[in-house]
Amino acid sequence: MNAKKKFTSTWLLWPALFMLVAFFLIPTLDILRASVYDPEFTTKHFAKLLGSNVYLDVLWRTIRLSVIVALICAVIAYPISYFIVQRPRKQQIFFLFLVFIPLWMSVLIRSYAWMVVLGREGMINALLIGLGFTDEPVKMLFTTGAVYVAMVQILLPIQIVTCYSAMTEIDLDLMRAARILGAKPWQAIRRVFLPLSLDGTVTGAIIVFMLSMGFFITPALVGGRKDIMMANLIEFQVQQLNWGFAAAISIVLLIGTVLCVIIIKRLSKILIRRLVGGGHA
């Protein structure tokens, strides 16, 4: 009985596993192969990559930008998700619907929309000048700040949904129990709700982080000259048909991303443990 049950449940995973192997694992291995065989075994691509400051500099910029975007998303999404979870069921669906609406528009269109909003002769500047706050247009577009604003707006729904679904798992009676046992409202949230919901927040932040690592259109459109991402460099090399070098950059980006995800997970575990155990008030 038990064995049979086990069999059915693994069987359900097969299609997903097949997809992963066929469309993710094999292509990834092929990219790894392309980065070291061109056509004979060579380390020249990695030597070139590590021998120049440009690529590691851009990798560092990409990581920094992605971490900041993930952090901003996490901080903004948390109270929104908490708010939605506290609503009655029907209202929850309505609010989630509102969160989803921007996801139906392409990233490209949303990036162009930000150009209209933030530009020299754009909406915000027209308003500021019209109200007499400034005579000269404020430079907002083509700055790193504009990249943060646009990327957070684009990725926020993903963070909210992940965070929200983790919060719905939490039994709100636990907070009540904590209150009955003498915890103050703030303590109940910090020592009970926050640790339980942080896992979902971290999962969401990791998804946002990974998506950010691969961004290139938005930074290219609204960012300044220094907002170059690894994906921009890969795109350029692919256009030049330098498959091997493009593959090497991709591998470095992949390794960088995986390492960062491991570090984020570790840090979040330490943080959760601290929240539950430490800080007696």
Place this chain on the structure above:
Amino acid sequence: MTKLLKQFAKVAVATLVVAGSANLALAADKEITFSGSGGVVGKVSKEVWWGPYTEATGTKINHVAAEAKRMPQLEAMVKSGNVLWDAMEVSASDYPLGVKKGLFEAIDYSLVDPDNQLPADTREEFGVAYAAYSQVLIVRTDKLPDGKKMESWADFWDVENFPGPRALRGRAEDNLEFALLADGVPAEDIYKVLSTEEGLDRAFAKLDEIKPHITTWWTSGAQSVQLLSDGEVYFCPSYNGRITTLVSSGIPAEIVWNGGAMHKSYIAIPKGTEHLKEATEYVKFRTTSADRMREYVTHLPYPGWAPGLFDGMDPKMAANMPTFPANQKVQFSASAEFWAENLDAIQERWTEWLLQ
């Protein structure tokens, strides 16, 4: 049992006959697949080139709108032996790349240009230049200081006499040439200077001067038009054809032909096509039909070198053509060879320079 076998044989024969006649139908109804620009270019080409071509030869054209990544696609096709395109547009910078990788069929000039009428520099071994486009300085005339006129790259660099936000394309190509022109290098010496280490330093040093005044580094032609029309920048190089979009939407803008970078576009035949004869026929039609080309340029200012193209063309329109003698004279011919050879190394320095 034998009955069953007989039945089976009948079905098999019927299938073969049907399949055979389908093949015959295909042979009578010839079709080539052409990979070319989408958008307005595709729409106009359908009307001006493909319709009349089918009328003249009976061969249909199946158009595939080309993406920016057509060279990687082409290489994947040729390598896998599954070539889906019979003819294609190739940009000046992609042409040497395709030749180096052996992705094109050699052009048979005894069929394409038997009387040797096309200019020699448009007849390449693996492709025929069919159109010219230029990256030229476009100026918002309403944003110019009173009574002043921007006339050169030196003026573009002169932020005191011509204040205002500017943009450049986010690639090294053309920009290094523009910088050298602004620094006083004569057009005919640009590539000689750029080929030396000192020349390269000189170009980057000149770019250092303008760097703080560049609002943004655009990545697509559409973006450059957007920047100019939103007033995000006042002075910005872009493709000559883009001026039409600006002017027709009521934006006062003007081309500075002086110092423009003229690029050639090629039409080429992917290696291993099954329709070499028809594809060659199309290459001839596209590059040498002067009347078609004259009509084409009434829609889009990307003329080619069809013999007799400017005969009887409206002089006002001719003045908008990059190959019009007066315009061609003040531009320089962008060297695809130089960039094919040096792009890798220069691009790295360029990215580093942008990040500084």
